[in-house]
Amino acid sequence: MAAIDYYKTLGVSKTASEKDIKKAYRKLARKHHPDLNPNDKEAEKKFKEINEANEVLSNPENRKKYDKYGEHWQNSEAYEQAKQQQQQQRAYQGQAGGSGGYSERDFEDIFGNMFGGQSSGRRSQGNSRFRGQDFNAELQLDLKDVYEEHKRTLTVNNKNIRITIPAGVENGQTIKIKGHGGKGVNGGPNGDLLIQFSIQNHTKFKRDKDNLYTTVDLDLYTAMLGGDLMVDTFTGKVKLTVKPETQNGTKVKLKGKGFPKYKKSGQFGDLYITYQIKTPTKLTDKEKELFTELQKLR
């Protein structure tokens, strides 16, 4: 993975003054701040990068270390110790015919050996109070799951959080669990946990907000003469009376048989049923004869 260039992140040169860095940071922070870019994960990521770059470059001491050691600046002391040890070791090996000097590769190796190739937490601890970062999570649910209010236990950062999912949540909707995000810095408030719902529909019903839609096959004779028909709703079967001379594509509304309305306990949308008339196939000679007679009557 390529090392992060904090100067590039803030869009300033390596010789930029403290004032230039502050100015660049403020400008970018205003552009990418999560409060100004609701539900924009890309902006949130960018804002974290900008913050990290600013925390390092706005502190002269940290900036100096960063300029010298790059992304491993936080481990500069440990690096110096390891370097000394390696120098001593090489001096010993050099006596036995080895070569001296450090290449860039050696530099990386030292850090690699010490930290397994990864830099550990870059955040510097200043005196300012920072709100903890917001955590984003996606929760996949089945449409059937959100028909009724239910509780779920989520594990966020090894901590179990029990949440209540209200009936009728929408696909793509986000709920905020306050204070369950990252820990605040220097006494700042904790961030929030933002849960976005991804709702999969494996039923034969289509959902639009709190209304449901479905298509039901209707045989020719019931369509023409009327009759009773059992149809599926989301919660079970109901008997429908079909009017005589029902046309193909006729829609009927079953009031209150739709999806629960979000945060409106006991209120439901409607179920819309579209009749799809199926005409008989493989007619017998007798049937053909009777249909021809009917045709003549019309």
Place this chain on the structure above:
Amino acid sequence: MEVTDLISITTFCTHYNVPVTFINDLQDYELIEIVVSDDDNYIKTTQLNELEKLMRLHFDLHINLEGLDAVYNLLERVENLQSEVISLQNTLRLYEDL
């Protein structure tokens, strides 16, 4: 309204280390609502999220009160539009699946 739904402005300002004048200014711009009860001033706890957001925008991003007023209204519109987009996408999916 129950007492538990309100938080004293003095308590809030002490906890967050912000001047009381900031809260009063926000009220002048009608960005928050102050409740006067028992001779003390309170804010509704339901406003805390929004208030924290306004504080971050003001103190972290140095957006002045006029800016906050403009940004706040625009954000409200963005959030409404985002909800509308999600709703439209869900409706569109209904017809795409047909």
